[in-house]
Amino acid sequence: MRFFPRSIAIRRFLSLGLVAILIRGSIPASFASAYNAHPKLIVVIVIDQFRGDYLERYRDQFGEGGFRLFLDHGANFTDCNYDYANTRTAPGHATLFTGAYSNGHGIIANEWWDPQKKKMVTSVEDDDTKLVGIAGETSGKKAGASPHNLLADTLGDELKLATQGQARVFSLSLKDRAAVLPGGFSADAAYWIEPKNGAWITSTYYRPDLPRWAQDFNSSDRAAKYWDRNWETNGEVLRSTAHRKSKDGSDAGFYEVIGSTPFANEYEFEFAKELVVYENLGTGPATDLLAISLSANDILGHQVGPDSPEMAAMALALDHELADFFNFLGHRIGLANIWIALSADHGISALPDAAKKLRIPAANLEAGKLEAQINAALASKFSPGHSASYIKLDYPVAWLDQSAFGAHTKEHDAETAVGEAMKQAGLRDYYTKSQLAEGEVPANALGKKFLNSYSPEGGWYVLGIPEIYTVGSSKGTDHASPYTYDTHVPLAFYGLPFHPGTYRTHAEPVDLAVTFASLLGINAPTHAIGRVLTEALAPPHHAEDSAGSTNGGAH
Secondary structure, eight states, X not given: OOOOXXXXXXXXXXXXXXXXXXXXXXXXXXXXXXXXXXXXXXXEEEETTOOTTHHHHTGXXXXXXXXXXXXXXXEEEEEEBOSSSXXXXXXXXXXXXXXXXXXXXXXXXXXXXXXXXXXXXXXXXXXEEEEESOOGGGTTTSEEEOSTTOSSOOHHHHHHHHTTTXXXXXXXXXXXXXXXXXXXXXXXXXXXXXXXTOOEEEETTTOSSOOHHHHHHHHTTGGGGGSSOEEEETXXXXXXXXXXXXXXXXXXXXXXXXXXXXXXXXXXXXXXXXXXXXXXXXXXSSOEEEEEEEOHHHHHHHHHOTTXXXXXXXXXXXXXXXXXHHHHHHHHTOGGGEEEEEEESOOOOOOHHHHHHTTOOOEEOOHHHHHHXXXXXXXHHHXXXXXXXXXXXXXXXXXXXXXXXOTXXXXXXXXXXXXXXXXXXXXXXXXXXXXXXTTOSOSSHHHHHHHTTOOSOSSSEEEEEOOTTEESSSSSOOOOSSSHHHHBOOEEEESTTBOOEEEEEEEOTTHHHHHHHHHHTSOXXXXXXXOOOGGGBOOOOEXXXXXXXXXXXXX
8 A cells, every 4th residue: 555745645736636726717618518528537436334524533634635635625515414214335326326315216225135036135136147257167157236126327327328328437346236336227337346356347237258457457366465464554553464264164255354454445446547547438529437436444344333543544544545546547637637526325323332331322233133033023923833034134124025924914014013023122113115105104304214215126124213323233333224323424526617615505415416417418317306516516607719609617
């Protein structure tokens, strides 16, 4: 990992970022339009599990050119919250790029119960596709992934449609769902890693094999250099990536060992740079789009919580890595030709033990025990004397196996029974899928969050309302609540159309896609409900062109 002295970072930023700022005032009639490649490239950085308060918490420790590109020279919205309850990775990424919530895009969770298969399936797995880039005996055999569960299109899809496919759209992440959903249906490719060895893979949905540059990246074993290293800060070793065993006795893989360190972010940026170069992003006749979802923050955050020294060190390391990547983009394309957005898919609860020390109600629960308790309560009602598995619990959501209830039990009755059993097990309240489908919720802010969480996908289900700072894991912490610590995320923009400043007006992640679509002169995604963040847009410039007509500037 490269760390730069502050003086070098300042000179680098002045040579690239400040040039873009100066250019802002020297282009009186720069006309933003996806159709003529203004800008050449849009980059959306999504940091998995990056709370909205982190930017302010670490602001004084950030160097130049990373997060400060947004804080000092961009438009930063400090009051950005998801207006739904299902704050998980897959719904968050779908929301950012569709401009809709789950009741629009259909992605309710990372995984859900499939009534036909009678098992849990992930939000992106697709039996009609195969993985591409997997080596060895499993090559071409494992089910791939695609956006087939999306019920709405994305910013990238509208960009493709508007330019008749001339725009190029790519997305990448360590996680398949965080790569697939941002890219939408028409992405040129989405890339994620094979968890064990860290190799970059994709799906036959996009292409039959990896491009040569990606094959070369994997064959050169770029992942190897991140093994057997110490993550250090100020001379203190925070973590080691030495080879070790998993709980089940198998060799722990790249995702498990390296994923919770800043080396994982560095690895993603290393691949992203190759993608920009070899796919010639920012050089075509239309605006291109690159979505990068950084997973390391989430992998670490579940283990240590938002207030640990490791999380602070992760944020500061990422600051350096962002500065390096933006420096690369500046040299390659020019920051004046790029718009960049920063956000997150969800936040995270404080460690329950930390909250309890401050006399705030909090708890670590054991989801397995809760599931058994709920199933026992349901058995006493539906099959006295006979145990059965009626639900799978992904706290605080219960997925019902409707076949277990028998043919004569109606969905409404089964879900209500599950909800009542969940309340007996300690949840504050619940909403059933049947209720949400009929809009039967209180006309208040919490009711609206759960309406926005509805999806027709996933068979029968019940969305539980957890107590505050209460998570379903026996240790560490989690997200998936409707509370601000999970809904509050950053939303910041950098680029010529954006007037730098701190904006405390209310914003939501659904506003990102709509704002970019408006600036590009293209349609917003099909189900988008966000608003154009006009308060952060630079006043339009007007200048007479050679024919005497007037063009609007960046607006």
